[in-house]
Amino acid sequence: MADATTPTITRRNPFANEGFWLAMLGLGSFLLLWYAAVKWTPIQAFNRLPDPLTVVREWLSPTPSYGISIFTADYYVHILYSTYRALAAFTLAILLGVPLGIFMGWKRSVHQYAYSLFSLLRPVPPLAWVPIAILLFPGVEPAVIFVTFLVAFFAMTMNTYVGVKAIPEDYFRASACLGGTNTDILWDVIIPGAMPSIFTGLQIAMGAAWFSLAAGEMIAAQYGLGFLIWESYNLIQYPTIIIGMATLGLVGYLSSAAVRMVGNRLMAWREQRLGTGG
Amino acid sequence: MGDTTGEFVGTGLYKSYAGAGADTPAAPVLADCSFHFEAGKLNVVMGTSGCGKSTLAYLLAGYQTPDRGTLLIDGEPVTGAGSDRLLVFQETALWPWMTVEENVLFGPVSRGQSRQSARPKANALLDRFGLADFKDKYPSQLSGGMMRRAELAQALVNNPKVMILDEPFRGLDVMTRELMQEYYLKLFEDTRLSTVFITAELEEALFLADRIYIMSDAPSRIVKIIDVDLPRPREISCTATRRYAELEQEALTALYEGRELEAL
Numbered sequence: 277m278a279d280a281t282t283p284t285i286t287r288r289n290p291f292a293n294e295g296f297w298l299a300m301l302g303l304g305s306f307l308l309l310w311y312a313a314v315k316w317t318p319i320q321a322f323n324r325l326p327d328p329l330t331v332v333r334e335w336l337s338p339t340p341s342y343g344i345s346i347f348t349a350d351y352y353v354h355i356l357y358s359t360y361r362a363l364a365a366f367t368l369a370i371l372l373g374v375p376l377g378i379f380m381g382w383k384r385s386v387h388q389y390a391y392s393l394f395s396l397l398r399p400v401p402p403l404a405w406v407p408i409a410i411l412l413f414p415g416v417e418p419a420v421i422f423v424t425f426l427v428a429f430f431a432m433t434m435n436t437y438v439g440v441k442a443i444p445e446d447y448f449r450a451s452a453c454l455g456g457t458n459t460d461i462l463w464d465v466i467i468p469g470a471m472p473s474i475f476t477g478l479q480i481a482m483g484a485a486w487f488s489l490a491a492g493e494m495i496a497a498q499y500g501l502g503f504l505i506w507e508s509y510n511l512i513q514y515p516t517i518i519i520g521m522a523t524l525g526l527v528g529y530l531s532s533a534a535v536r537m538v539g540n541r542l543m544a545w546r547e548q549r550l551g552t553g554g
Numbered sequence: 555m556g557d558t559t560g561e562f563v564g565t566g567l568y569k570s571y572a573g574a575g576a577d578t579p580a581a582p583v584l585a586d587c588s589f590h591f592e593a594g595k596l597n598v599v600m601g602t603s604g605c606g607k608s609t610l611a612y613l614l615a616g617y618q619t620p621d622r623g624t625l626l627i628d629g630e631p632v633t634g635a636g637s638d639r640l641l642v643f644q645e646t647a648l649w650p651w652m653t654v655e656e657n658v659l660f661g662p663v664s665r666g667q668s669r670q671s672a673r674p675k676a677n678a679l680l681d682r683f684g685l686a687d688f689k690d691k692y693p694s695q696l697s698g699g700m701m702r703r704a705e706l707a708q709a710l711v712n713n714p715k716v717m718i719l720d721e722p723f724r725g726l727d728v729m730t731r732e733l734m735q736e737y738y739l740k741l742f743e744d745t746r747l748s749t750v751f752i753t754a755e756l757e758e759a760l761f762l763a764d765r766i767y768i769m770s771d772a773p774s775r776i777v778k779i780i781d782v783d784l785p786r787p788r789e790i791s792c793t794a795t796r797r798y799a800e801l802e803q804e805a806l807t808a809l810y811e812g813r814e815l816e817a818l
Contacts, residue, residue, distance in 0.1 A: 444645070444647070446643045446645060446647040447647055447649060449615070449617055449635070449641070449643070449647070450641075450643065450647035450649075451660070451664075452617070452634075452635040453615060453617075453635045453636070453637065453639075453640055453641055454637055454640070454660055454661035454664055454708075454712060455636070455637045455661060455664045455665040455712075456660070456664045457664065460660075460664045464649065464652070464660065465649065468649070468651035468652075469649075469651070471651070
């Protein structure tokens with residue numbers, strides 16, 4: 277690719293950005309409200325919760341009162357277990373969802389076979405699958421991964437399907453006209469054409485994997501962040517609940533950001549279109 | 555390129571599209587449509603919008619089959635899409651994720667040629683269309699006129715017998731449009747590549763055509779054939795001649811009659 281076609285990305289100082297300060301203001305207000313609700317209101321439901329300072333102190337403490345902080349090995353074991361399950365489910369969702377979505381969008385017969393079944397199963401929430409998952413699978417891991425996989429898989433399939441459907445008919449006609457075989461159509465028209473939608477699907481699937489994961493882990497696991505949250509609730513270790521939740525949020529955010537970054541890299545042509553304004 | 559091949563003969567073509575529901579009747583688009591598009595000629599098909607011009611283009615290209623009637627290219631029935639008949643679309647059909655050169659190479663490579671061996675010809679065409687410096691750009695980085703030229707290159711690299719252009723310059727601004735018309739005219743006058751050019755613009759039709767086929771409103775057929783005997787090579791100045799004005803009058807009359815036939 278010629279250098280001239282690469283849009284120049286200037287790295288700006290984030291502190292000079294108004295958006296950054298507004299985001300900080302939002303976050304700060306939330307923490308202040310939380311602190312105020314716990315410490316300064318007479319409402320008992322709020323007073324039971326740990327305030328943000330207590331949580332941060334526990335999180336960063338080398339000797340945490342409830343056994344979980346950034347200095348304890350267990351903390352990372354939970355993160356690793358959850359990450360492994362989320363990534364396994366996410367990978368399976370891609371491997372099965374993208375081909376299914378492509379063929380549902382491309383081949384009318386596949387659409388007719390699969391679409392109604394798919395539409396019926398899709399609204400069933402991940403928690404509702406937990407009993408079936410436990411009955412179906414011999415161990416905890418496959419059951420949790422299955423529950424995590426489902427929503428990600430539906431998101432992946434739907435987005436790929438919509439992406440293929442959105443490819444202008446003329447692109448297929450032009451390809452047929454120029455002598456393109458099915459293989460050419462698949463690799464040169466369908467996959468690149470559906471790519472923007474597939475990448476949206478990846479981001480949604482990654483997010484979906486994390487929220488279904490926590491649900492699955494709460495019910496059927498011995499490790500993982502979802503398990504940590506639920507276990508801490510049962511053991512009345514309230515600051516650890518918040519540590520688990522915040523960590524879930526962070527890890528989920530980071531993995532979605534990673535997916536987004538890879539997507540932007542791979543879709544140079546789209547960037548260029550945005551860069552030059554058509 | 556196309557000197558004696560690329561002749562279309564359509565006889566009594568019918569085509570209708572199924573209605574939305576079971577009880578909606580099929581809408582006829584073409585009815586008893588017959589024509590003889592001679593090889594090596596610039597045949598222009600003209601009609602008002604919505605009269606079934608694109609349907610005709612799809613039949614010629616082989617994307618759709620007629621319900622009734624026969625359609626022959628050089629004496630052989632049209633059975634499907636093929637690179638001997640290339641359609642240039644109303645909206646651009648360059649793939650936005652490929653560079654201009656990759657777009658042009660798609661046809662030859664799809665038919666088994668190696669990238670290396672197809673490249674010289676592709677580059678020669680891009681050069682000829684003034685796109686040599688843009689071959690590594692993506693379509694969205696080109697102007698409207700450049701995109702149309704890139705599409706012409708994408709089509710011509712396959713040595714088609716006949717070019718089918720379905721309102722190819724619609725949506726371009728007036729200046730670019732005129733330039734593109736002159737461009738295609740020059741290309742045609744140099745190569746005599748058999749052409750079916752579909753348009754709704756009378757000026758465009760008269761300026762380009764050897765022969766204009768006027769379609770009635772749907773269900774359409776060819777209602778009038780006008781031989782445009784303006785001398786070639788043509789310049790834009792030919793539109794100021796007396797003969798041009800006479801032909802324009804004749805075409806306008808035919809267009810209005812096509813309307814009235816339908817109103818009855």
